[in-house]
Amino acid sequence: MTRVLHADPHDTGTVDTAPNRADEGYDTVFSYRELARLDEALTMSSRETGLRFTLYIGDLGKQTRLRAEELHARGGDPANSVLLAVSPGQRVVEVVTGPSAARRLPDRACALAVLSMTNSFAAGDLVGGVVNGLRQLSDQAGHPRLARDHH
Amino acid sequence: MTVVETLLVFLVAPLSVYLLLWALTYLPGGRKRQGVQYKPGQSWDHEPVWYEPQPQGAPTHAAGEGDTQAVGSSLYGEPAALGSGDGVGPAHGGHGATALSAGAPTPATVGPLGGARGTW
Incomplete structure (x- = not known):
């Protein structure tokens, strides 16, 4: 019988062989399919509208609004970005x-999107709620060129 | 038709069909759901993650040289050596779209913020 030897990893990784994100433990909060849905929703709504939609899922502390605004300011291009901060433990979006x-x-448009999101969240569907909320927000924001012609 | 044949055709054959379908449906390994099943009210003790959209110029085909196709990463290849696209820093423990690291706060006031809040 062969035995598995616990060899120490050597620090000889090159750029190509160094440990990367794929080697870190895959946190199974979302399945691959859900991740793909989130990715597509974020990317497509950002491309359609020209705004930058980002999604934060995690604890927001005691003062959720302040924490969310702080996160929003920390991301790139805060003026044009929209942050969806979901804290499932606190049941706050x-x-x-x-x-x-x-x-x-x-x-008002944000509040409407939030309403539809909280409906899904209350049913236990985090990803579906986020995807639908993003769809509503991007529909409301519209295309940048159309928006410019309009005004 | 003998009694044995009758039993085989009318009893054993339908039963075997039922058993096959039952086994395909309920035996483990058939459909495994990844990820957590969130139920409202349960605590959430996972690491915070921050997903951001893919940068505009991201290759939409299979990743080429210098790209990684990380498991659980996005459908698009990402530059291996770079962090997130906007220079916020290298992504740690990222999955899905690029996850930003939550470092020291650098709040920069850009003007009046809008938005909405909801609970469930």
């Missing part, structure tokens, strides 16, 4: 829009 994003996404 925050949508933060930057100043120029807020011109195309009024608070």
Whole structure:
């Protein structure tokens, strides 16, 4: 019988062989299919609207709004970005829009999207809620060129 | 038709069909669901993740040289040596779309923020 030897890893990795993200443990919060749905929703809504939609899932602390705004400011291009911050443990979802994003996404539209998201979340469907919320937000924001012609 | 044949045709054959379908449906290994099944009210003790959209110029085909096709990563190849596209830093423990690391806060006021809040 052969035995598995626990060899120490040698630090001889090159750029190509160094440990990368694929080697780290895969956190199974979402399945591959759900990750693909999230990825597509974020990417396509960002491309269609020209805004930058990002999604944060995790704890938001005691003051959820402040924490979400802090995160929003930390991401790239805060003026044009829209942050969806979901804290499933606290049952809170925050949508933060930057100043120029807020011109195309009024608070009422965000509230409507939040309403549909919380409906899905209450049913236990995190990914579906996020995807639908992103769809609503990007529909409301519209295409940048159309928005420019309109005004 | 003998009694044995009758039993075989009318009893054993239908039963075997039922058993086959039951086994395909309920025996383990058939359909395994990955990920957590979130139920409202349960605690959430996973690492916070921050997904961001793919950068505009990302290759949409199979990753070429310098790209990694990380398991659980996005459908698009990502530059291996770079972190996230906007220079926020190298992504740690990322999966799905690029996950940003939550480092020191650098709040920069850009003006009045909008948005909405909801609970469930």
